[in-house]
Amino acid sequence: xxxxxxxxxxxxxxxxxxxRVTFLPFIIAMLFLPSCALLSHKTPVQRVxxxxxxxxxxxxxxxxxxxxxxxxxxxxxxxxLALKYITSLNAGKTWSAPISVNRKLAPLxxxxxxxxxxxxxxxxxxxxxxxxxxxxxxxxxxxxxxSSDFGKTWQQIASxxxxxxxxxxxxxxxxxADNQGQFHIVWLDDREEAGNTQALRYARYSDQSGNxxxxxxxxxxxxxxxxxxxxxxxxxxxxxxxxxxxxxxDMKIISSFNNxxxxxxxxxxxxxxxxxxxxxxxxxxxxxxxxxxxxxLHSALWNGKAxxxxxxxxxxxxxxxxxxxxxxxxxxxxxxxxxxxxxxSHLGIAYTAGDFESKSVTAKFSGNGGLSWxxxxxxxxxxxxxxxxxxxxxxxxxxFFWTEWQENGDAVAIISELK
Numbered sequence: 001x002x003x004x005x006x007x008x009x010x011x012x013x014x015x016x017x018x019x020r021v022t023f024l025p026f027i028i029a030m031l032f033l034p035s036c037a038l039l040s041h042k043t044p045v046q047r048v049x050x051x052x053x054x055x056x057x058x059x060x061x062x063x064x065x066x067x068x069x070x071x072x073x074x075x076x077x078x079x080x081l082a083l084k085y086i087t088s089l090n091a092g093k094t095w096s097a098p099i100s101v102n103r104k105l106a107p108l109x110x111x112x113x114x115x116x117x118x119x120x121x122x123x124x125x126x127x128x129x130x131x132x133x134x135x136x137x138x139x140x141x142x143x144x145x146x147s148s149d150f151g152k153t154w155q156q157i158a159s160x161x162x163x164x165x166x167x168x169x170x171x172x173x174x175x176x177a178d179n180q181g182q183f184h185i186v187w188l189d190d191r192e193e194a195g196n197t198q199a200l201r202y203a204r205y206s207d208q209s210g211n212x213x214x215x216x217x218x219x220x221x222x223x224x225x226x227x228x229x230x231x232x233x234x235x236x237x238x239x240x241x242x243x244x245x246x247x248x249x250d251m252k253i254i255s256s257f258n259n260x261x262x263x264x265x266x267x268x269x270x271x272x273x274x275x276x277x278x279x280x281x282x283x284x285x286x287x288x289x290x291x292x293x294x295x296x297l298h299s300a301l302w303n304g305k306a307x308x309x310x311x312x313x314x315x316x317x318x319x320x321x322x323x324x325x326x327x328x329x330x331x332x333x334x335x336x337x338x339x340x341x342x343x344x345s346h347l348g349i350a351y352t353a354g355d356f357e358s359k360s361v362t363a364k365f366s367g368n369g370g371l372s373w374x375x376x377x378x379x380x381x382x383x384x385x386x387x388x389x390x391x392x393x394x395x396x397x398x399x400f401f402w403t404e405w406q407e408n409g410d411a412v413a414i415i416s417e418l419k
Contacts, residue, residue, distance in 0.1 A: 044379045046416035049401075052076065052084045052098025055410035056403050058116040063392040064123075066091045068399065069151065071101070071119035071128055072413060073108060081108040083117065083130055085151045091396035092415050096151075105156045106132040106143035111171075113388040113403060114228055114281050114336075118175040120183055126151045127183050127205070129175050134167060141166045142173065142187060144205075160203035160213040165191050172198075172226060172283070174241075178233035182206040184260060186231045186241050188223055196277075197222040197246045200229065204260045215260045222246040228283030234295045235288075240318060242269060242286040242299055249276045251284050251301040255318040269314045270326055274305040285338035285391070287347070289369070298370055300329070300337030300349045311337040311351045315370045329364055329373060340393040345369050348398045350379075350391040358382075361389045361402050361416075379416050380404070386414070 053074040062069045068088045076082040083101040088094060102108055109131040111117065117130035126147040131140035142161050145154040161170055173187035183205040188198040200220040203213045224244035231241045239256040245266075250273070254266040269284070284301035299314045309332040315325040329337070330353055337351040347370055353362040361379040366372060380386050385405035392399050400416040 042377075042418035044377070044416050045419050046379065046414050049086070049095060049413040049415050050098065051086065051413050052100075053082060054079070056413050057411070058111050058113060059388070059390065059401060059403055059413055060116050060119045061390055061392055061399075061401050062119050062121055063394055063399075064121055066394050066396055067121075068092050068392065068394065069119050069121045069126055070095075070401075070413075071117055072098075073111060073117050073130065074411070081110055083108055083128065085119070085126070085128065085147075085154075087151055091394040092399045092417070099151060099154075101128050101145055101154050102130065102143070103154075105145055105154065106130075106141075109133045109140040114283075115171050115226070116228070116388075118173060118185075120175040120177045122177040122179075122181040122183075124148055124150050125177075125181060125207075127175060127177070128154070129173060129185060131169075131171055134169070140169055140171065142170045142185075157205075157211065158213060160185055160187075160201075160205070160216070161189075165189065172228045174229045174231045176231050176233050178237045178239075178259075179235070180206075180237060182208075182259070184231055184233060184239055186219070186229045186243075188225070188229065190225075192221070194222070196225065198225045199223060200241070200243050200254075202241070202260060202263075217260065217263060219243075219254050219263055220245070220252075220266060224249060224279055226279040226281055230284060230286040230299075232286050232288055235290050236295065238295060238318070240286060240288065240295075240297055242284050242301070244280075244283060247275070248272070249274045249280065249304065251299070251314075253286070253297060253299070253316075253318070257318075264318070267316075267318075267321060268323070269299050269316075270301050270303060270312055270323065272303045272305045272308060274303060276304060280304050282335060285340075285349070287339045287341040287393075289341050289344045291344050291369075296344075296369070298339055298341060298347055300339040300351065302335055302337060310334040311349070313339070313349060313366075313370055313373065325370055327370075327373065330362065330376075334362070336388045338389060338391045340391045340398060342393045342398065348391050348393070349373075350389040350400050350402075352386065352389065353378075359386060360384065361386045361400065363391070363398075363400065363418075365398075377418065387411070
């Protein structure tokens with residue numbers, strides 16, 4: 001083991017009340033860390049992505065090894081709402097020309113970061129999900145399009161929502177594909193008309209089941225009304241969903257071990273006991289790794305409790321009741337976190353840091369499966385106005401995405417990597 005390099009350890013001083021672990025070795029591992037596990041700083045390199053839009057409203061990315069799928073909504077050059085898809089076969093070095101997804105399909109509803117439209121893929125099949133424009137203000141039924149030729153052409157398919165609920169707004173959804181080519185979606189809607197909460201819903205799509213949505217489930221009746229959700233399928237095709245509960249307003253994870261047919265009781269991803277009336281507009285990021293045949297879930301989550309506000313890293317096994325690790329990642333101004341895993345050891349978290357006047361996209365990395373984290377790596381310049389960063393893992397390394405406001409009032413999409 002190399003000697004401890006104390007200069008490489010994060011020099012931010014944390015209140016110990018913000019550090020919660022279930023046993024002492026994690027604290028020891030954080031303080032006496034081999035220097036080989038810490039990632040040295042590299043130089044962030046970023047560039048604007050050609051989205052085919054004048055200004056970008058929403059952004060989503062989905063990685064299959066070095067193939068990256070990206071979906072953007074916003075205003076085109078004629079100031080009309082449009083949904084654009086692009087793909088990269090080399091981890092974001094070059095991109096295809098933008099393709100309009102919803103041309104002659106369901107009309108697009110204007111949305112914003114934090115309520116992003118979603119993309120997922122399995123081989124040549126690519127699915128895009130967005131909110132359509134409803135007949136009444138603030139309504140918008142989920143619309144879905146499927147491509148069977150790597151996004152070159154798109155066909156409208158059935159919505160997971162029946163016409164019975166078309167006037168009930170659906171949003172804050174997420175989408176993933178498992179290794180059998182099935183697509184899984186979660187979203188929030190208030191068909192019970194509770195008013196101050198929404199319910200978390202789930203459905204599964206498979207071309208082996210007559211190209212239909214099935215296994216509709218209500219996973220939680222009282223979820224936070226406007227915090228984005230996250231869903232992943234692990235290597236065993238088990239499903240895991242991260243969402244914000246109503247009371248307390250803490251993040252929870254719920255899992256299915258039989259392809260979405262039934263779901264386990266939800267478990268806390270971070271027990272802060274935050275009592276809050278309203279919506280913080282903060283979801284989280286979720287990633288999974290496999291160790292000795294066991295799934296380990298890693299999440300980046302935001303807590304709003306005054307004495308412990310900010311981004312946290314959480315780790316636990318789905319079949320256990322207690323969190324294994326809960327560590328603060330950013331200070332009390334950090335927000336909008338996302339997480340990705342290169343392998344069982346190497347994790348990355350991207351989030352915003354700083355106040356409204358000096359916000360930046362920042363990243364931290366772990367080389368030991370989340371037990372400790374590197375110094376902050378700032379990805380944006382001093383004058384940038386970024387929003388809602390995303391991080392994905394590719395065989396070529398981590399890639400970071402966010403939107404950034406320009407002086408003329410438009411927003412562009414940015415990709416960044418560390419070199």
